[in-house]
Amino acid sequence: MAGTNPKTRLQGRLDDDEARRIGAVVVNEGRATAVLDVAGMAEAERSGFEERVRSALLAEDDIADVRIASTAQRTARTIIAIGSGKGGVGKSTLTANLAVALARQGVKIGLVDADIYGPSQPVIFGVQGTKPTTRDEKLVPVETPFGVPLLSMGQLVAPGKALAWRGPMAGGALTQLMDAAWGETEVLLVDLPPGTGDVQLTMLQKFKPAGAVLVSTPQDLALIDAARAGQLFDAGGVPVIGLVENMAGYACPHCGEVSDPFGAGGVEAAAERLELPFLGRIPLDLAIRQGSDGGKPPAAGDDAVAAPFADIAKTLREWLSARR
Ligand SMILES: Nc1ncnc2c1ncn2[C@@H]1O[C@H](COP(=O)(O)OP(=O)(O)OP(=O)(O)O)[C@@H](O)[C@H]1O
Ligand SMILES: [Mg+2]
Numbered sequence: 001m002a003g004t005n006p007k008t009r010l011q012g013r014l015d016d017d018e019a020r021r022i023g024a025v026v027v028n029e030g031r032a033t034a035v036l037d038v039a040g041m042a043e044a045e046r047s048g049f050e051e052r053v054r055s056a057l058l059a060e061d062d063i064a065d066v067r068i069a070s071t072a073q074r075t076a077r078t079i080i081a082i083g084s085g086k087g088g089v090g091k092s093t094l095t096a097n098l099a100v101a102l103a104r105q106g107v108k109i110g111l112v113d114a115d116i117y118g119p120s121q122p123v124i125f126g127v128q129g130t131k132p133t134t135r136d137e138k139l140v141p142v143e144t145p146f147g148v149p150l151l152s153m154g155q156l157v158a159p160g161k162a163l164a165w166r167g168p169m170a171g172g173a174l175t176q177l178m179d180a181a182w183g184e185t186e187v188l189l190v191d192l193p194p195g196t197g198d199v200q201l202t203m204l205q206k207f208k209p210a211g212a213v214l215v216s217t218p219q220d221l222a223l224i225d226a227a228r229a230g231q232l233f234d235a236g237g238v239p240v241i242g243l244v245e246n247m248a249g250y251a252c253p254h255c256g257e258v259s260d261p262f263g264a265g266g267v268e269a270a271a272e273r274l275e276l277p278f279l280g281r282i283p284l285d286l287a288i289r290q291g292s293d294g295g296k297p298p299a300a301g302d303d304a305v306a307a308p309f310a311d312i313a314k315t316l317r318e319w320l321s322a323r324r
Pocket of ligand 1 (some may be wrong): 084086087088089090091092093094115118120193194246247248282283284285286287288289290292293
């Protein structure tokens with residue numbers, strides 16, 4: 001394998017999915033050692049894969065012997081939950097636009113819409129009609145036009161059908177979405193249902209997030225609820241990354257006058273009281289609702305409405321790299 005890097009050469013002889021599973025290839029005095037990630041592969045598939053790697057390596061002039069180390073360890077994926085105590089404060093809007101902004105900033109992002117009772121991500125991303133396929137009994141996330149692969153309960157069951165689900169059913173549904181074929185995804189954002197129910201508990205017990213972002217409007221009641229949701233994460237050992245204020249200050253599209261239907265600055269003050277970082281403020285803007293309803297997350301554009309999402313994404317990246 002003179003010339004190019006042995007890993008690149010080997011990857012060139014495999015299909016994309018298998019190429020992604022090559023961790024490292026080291027060649028030393030005619031002996032190649034290949035480290036493969038076989039997470040989620042069935043036994044037959046795994047031995048076929050190992051055989052293809054072996055013969056591809058042996059086809060190289062300078063390799064006489066091949067050792068294979070297969071690890072079923074998953075790629076370390078960071079799960080970040082977006083929560084709120086109260087419904088309707090903008091969790092789904094924030095999750096979608098944060099995911100789009102992170103993708104634009106080069107993060108390999110994925111999105112799980114864990115709001116099994118009222119999924120909204122397929123509409124926000126304009127992929128309502130698309131059903132995920134399965135591979136090796138795992139769901140394959142649906143690609144969206146914004147670089148954010150997505151899985152949502154809304155893609156699996158008829159609207160309203162999950163409403164009566166409790167405990168094991170809800171937990172099982174979440175498991176299917178989380179344990180999907182997420183491939184190279186580095187960061188998985190999870191849009192939680194409001195409150196502190198079964199999905200949140202399964203999330204904490206089975207797929208403990210690295211951190212949680214809490215959303216609130218400036219209203220006092222929403223703030224108290226956000227604090228309560230924060231306590232659940234705290235109790236489960238999940239650090240709260242910070243608070244986001246949504247629907248702060250309304251710019252009238254006709255006269256430009258800014259008014260504060262829900263007050264403003266309340267979330268920042270609350271973050272200070274709770275000794276939590278304040279991550280940013282998103283204004284109440286008609287373009288945000290229209291974009292969300294029309295399958296075009298505003299963070300994908302270049303006008304002013306995209307800016308606060310890009311800023312919060314940047315802060316989140318700083319949090320992620322400080323953590324590593
Ligand atoms: N900053 C904003 N400006 C204008 N409209 C917004 C803004 N944030 C959210 N909305 C709109 O408010 C509604 C509720 O937002 P969203 O669905 O994101 O909230 P949620 O917390 O996920 O709600 P639920 O608890 O029902 O899941 C949506 O119609 C959304 O488009
Ligand atoms: Mg929602």
